[in-house]
Amino acid sequence: ETGVTQTPRHLVMGMTNKKSLKCEQHLGHNAMYWYKQSAKKPLELMFVYSLEERVENNSVPSRFSPECPNSSHLFLHLHTLQPEDSALYLCASSQGTGGSGANVLTFGAGSRLTVL
Amino acid sequence: GQNIDQPTEMTATEGAIVQINCTYQTSGFNGLFWYQQHAGEAPTFLSYNVLDGLEEKGRFSSFLSRSKGYSYLLLKELQMKDSASYLCAVLDSNYQLIWGAGTKLIIKP
Numbered sequence: 001e002t003g004v005t006q007t008p009r010h011l012v013m014g015m016t017n018k019k020s021l022k023c024e025q026h027l028g029h030n031a032m033y034w035y036k037q038s039a040k041k042p043l044e045l046m047f048v049y050s051l052e053e054r055v056e057n058n059s060v061p062s063r064f065s066p067e068c069p070n071s072s073h074l075f076l077h078l079h080t081l082q083p084e085d086s087a088l089y090l091c092a093s094s095q096g097t098g099g100s101g102a103n104v105l106t107f108g109a110g111s112r113l114t115v116l
Numbered sequence: 117g118q119n120i121d122q123p124t125e126m127t128a129t130e131g132a133i134v135q136i137n138c139t140y141q142t143s144g145f146n147g148l149f150w151y152q153q154h155a156g157e158a159p160t161f162l163s164y165n166v167l168d169g170l171e172e173k174g175r176f177s178s179f180l181s182r183s184k185g186y187s188y189l190l191l192k193e194l195q196m197k198d199s200a201s202y203l204c205a206v207l208d209s210n211y212q213l214i215w216g217a218g219t220k221l222i223i224k225p
Contacts, residue, residue: 004158040124040217040218041217042120042214042215042216042217042218043203043205043213043215045212045213090158090159097211098211103147103149103207103211103213104149104161104164105151105159105161105213106158106161107151107158107159107160108158109156109157109158110158
């Protein structure tokens with residue numbers, strides 16, 4: 001496999017459920033990201049990991065919990081979500097986090113989340 | 117605050133030329149990116165501008181004017197497959213990406 005792979009592509013969950021989104025990159029990149037994409041809104045950065053250490057957490061509610069066990073894998077654990085959390089969750093990777101070409105992002109196709 | 121403005125939606129005809137504008141107000145500037153996103157697919161990198169001027173890549177060109185806080189993406193010889201959303205993003209002084217809401221481009225035969 002190549003690029004950035006996200007699973008599942010679609011997820012429907014109730015507010016009391018616990019689920020996880022998975023992301024895997026096969027590019028040898030050092031940084032991985034979780035973004036939230038809602039209709040007609042700018043991409044919202046949720047979490048950034050660089051060399052497996054979290055370097056950014058943009059005031060994301062604690063019901064979203066990231067995990068980065070190694071430089072190729074990233075998870076987003078979900079629990080007690082709200083209907084307004086329904087969105088497309090995009091994973092991305094980049095060579096680094098500072099400057100020019102290091103910031104070119106390669107995205108996965110996203111996980112479409114619906115919270116009932 | 118930091119802000120990126122781009123039109124919500126544009127319509128163009130197959131074979132024609134379209135220009136998608138992006139204006140920005142950010143804390144510092146370390147480059148501007150354009151991404152293409154087809155419906156239900158991943159955004160993909162199109163271009164990166166850090167110096168003023170025009171960068172051409174085949175049918176796509178991207179222009180930057182730092183003094184005006186302005187960029188545009190020019191698409192020539194439009195094809196149906198160019199129907200997509202086009203995302204503008206600026207790298208600020210802290211190397212944080214600030215995103216626009218995207219422009220949905222509809223190509224008609």
